[in-house]
Amino acid sequence: MEKRESLWEAYLRRGFSRRNFLKGCVALTSLMGFSTDMFSKVVEAAETKPLPVVIWIHGHECTGCDESFIRSGAPLASDVVLSSIALEYDHLLSAACGAPFEAHLDETIAKYNGQYILAVEGAIATKDSGVYCMSGGHTFTHLLEKAAKGAAAIIAYGSCSAYGGIQAAKPNPTGSAGIERFVGGKPVVKVPGCPPIPEVMTGVVMHVALFGTIPPCDSDGRPKQFYGNRIHDTCYRRPFFDAGMFAENFDDAGAKAGWCLYKLGCRGPETYNSCGNLRWWQGMSYPIQSGAPCIGCSNSNFWDEDPFTDRLPKYGKLGDVDKIGAALGVLTAAGVAGHAVASIVQRNQRENLIDEDHHE
Amino acid sequence: MAIKSVKEVKRKEFYLFSPFLRIFHWIMASQIVVLFVTGLLITKPMNVGATEPVFTNTSMDLVRDIHFMAAFILCASLILRIYGFIINKGDRLFPRFWEGHFYEETVDVALHYMLLRGHHASFLRNPLARGSYAMLYVLLAIEIFTGFAMYLMVNPSSTFGKLFGWVNTLVGSEMMSHYIHHYVAWFIILFAIGHFYMVVRAEFMEGESEISSMFSGKKILAHNPKDANELD
Numbered sequence: 051m052e053k054r055e056s057l058w059e060a061y062l063r064r065g066f067s068r069r070n071f072l073k074g075c076v077a078l079t080s081l082m083g084f085s086t087d088m089f090s091k092v093v094e095a096a097e098t099k100p101l102p103v104v105i106w107i108h109g110h111e112c113t114g115c116d117e118s119f120i121r122s123g124a125p126l127a128s129d130v131v132l133s134s135i136a137l138e139y140d141h142l143l144s145a146a147c148g149a150p151f152e153a154h155l156d157e158t159i160a161k162y163n164g165q166y167i168l169a170v171e172g173a174i175a176t177k178d179s180g181v182y183c184m185s186g187g188h189t190f191t192h193l194l195e196k197a198a199k200g201a202a203a204i205i206a207y208g209s210c211s212a213y214g215g216i217q218a219a220k221p222n223p224t225g226s227a228g229i230e231r232f233v234g235g236k237p238v239v240k241v242p243g244c245p246p247i248p249e250v251m252t253g254v255v256m257h258v259a260l261f262g263t264i265p266p267c268d269s270d271g272r273p274k275q276f277y278g279n280r281i282h283d284t285c286y287r288r289p290f291f292d293a294g295m296f297a298e299n300f301d302d303a304g305a306k307a308g309w310c311l312y313k314l315g316c317r318g319p320e321t322y323n324s325c326g327n328l329r330w331w332q333g334m335s336y337p338i339q340s341g342a343p344c345i346g347c348s349n350s351n352f353w354d355e356d357p358f359t360d361r362l363p364k365y366g367k368l369g370d371v372d373k374i375g376a377a378l379g380v381l382t383a384a385g386v387a388g389h390a391v392a393s394i395v396q397r398n399q400r401e402n403l404i405d406e407d408h409h410e
Numbered sequence: 411m412a413i414k415s416v417k418e419v420k421r422k423e424f425y426l427f428s429p430f431l432r433i434f435h436w437i438m439a440s441q442i443v444v445l446f447v448t449g450l451l452i453t454k455p456m457n458v459g460a461t462e463p464v465f466t467n468t469s470m471d472l473v474r475d476i477h478f479m480a481a482f483i484l485c486a487s488l489i490l491r492i493y494g495f496i497i498n499k500g501d502r503l504f505p506r507f508w509e510g511h512f513y514e515e516t517v518d519v520a521l522h523y524m525l526l527r528g529h530h531a532s533f534l535r536n537p538l539a540r541g542s543y544a545m546l547y548v549l550l551a552i553e554i555f556t557g558f559a560m561y562l563m564v565n566p567s568s569t570f571g572k573l574f575g576w577v578n579t580l581v582g583s584e585m586m587s588h589y590i591h592h593y594v595a596w597f598i599i600l601f602a603i604g605h606f607y608m609v610v611r612a613e614f615m616e617g618e619s620e621i622s623s624m625f626s627g628k629k630i631l632a633h634n635p636k637d638a639n640e641l642d
Binding site (some may be wrong): 304312321349355362 | 584
């Protein structure tokens, strides 16, 4: 096996200065959510660790995660793909195609067995032996199992590979599901989002690349540094929520003034992501900032929790549970009132019978 | 000459409820009202009509704080319930579904409540009531678990966060916890309406101190209750 170069060697080969390299490492450290005292470890890893081989496969999905990934600003996606990782196989970004391309996948799996990082986008279609998602003449299930076997770590990019995604919405005709159950117990880092924030995608792959381990994750397998907080708890509109200042409609004064979108169904209070602090496009904006309530796209079941513009589901003409509950409450009250009258009538009848018994 | 409205009757006094259960009952009743009202306001907040956050009395924050405070008081008062449960047999009137007569008696009481029978056997606590109170504790447990699962997720990595975080995983998502919490709250209110009616009805129909027993701890019965042996 030929020697793979480290990030430092890649910088040297391109004629970058040591100063440039260190600046890059500072950016990486903060991006991965480390404090600055981890800086020396990042430098050390960047100097010595060979750049990892990455196999990136796509299942049942829209490839929107890739669209997001290639817009990463820090680090630039091109830097990640061309110099920070050795991307050997990617359905979407590869120029090659056909049988040679598939053969290259088999070669890569065999050559770097147990060392490569497997990045997976897209759900796995489980129904009817997986025929609803095919890749290279085989089912995606087959491809995933083959690629997962020799992987050092698996990154599940996007809500599809993490939880099943929009195609898993009721009635889920293809039986789409998250990949976790199909990778033979290998550690899976979930990077949910529809799509995930680009910097989060690159940050996670860089963590695995530099340290060879998966980042610290919560109980659901999501990296804590990016999914440790609710959007609600990091939202710049939170003071409006606390004060009780809400936009009631998309076109009212509150919406124009940028008040809290809670009453318009914002899922920020239930959603774990970095939208509130990292934001999108190098910190330019995020859905709530642009006036659209969060739909909770990084949540495990968000596609079935409609309507997105309301806090409670509605049942046709019956309305939401508050309406139904109030109606049931009134009905119950009327019912017990009727029952009370009937009970009194019944008691009087009983007492009359007893009285008659006494007279006889 | 005896006064017409006074007559001598023979009644038995049964000591049922320990002071701990009674105090718990009234804490629970009051906190459920507070929790329900504030809960509705949290789901559908009133608009304070202010133009600057700094000039409001932070209403949403206040409503949420009252909700959380009431929840903590309710949870803490469960200690009284548990203590009473341990020291006093009258606090332990289970639905005895493992005993055959429980089902016959349930049918008997149900038929009476459906007005198909003139009366039912006398109980310290009838099997239907027992079942409904057991159900209430289940509903309360759901509220407590889903409530803490949402409340503590401000920091999912904390010890308490880990203690309750599994609930969100179990029900599918945190939004689902919100839904369940909200729906079950309505069931508790429906229970409360029914409970209030049945207690007043029992007092009105039988006059056997159904209401005052939750203050005095005693029921003063003219009938001989079938389940009196449970106090021994």
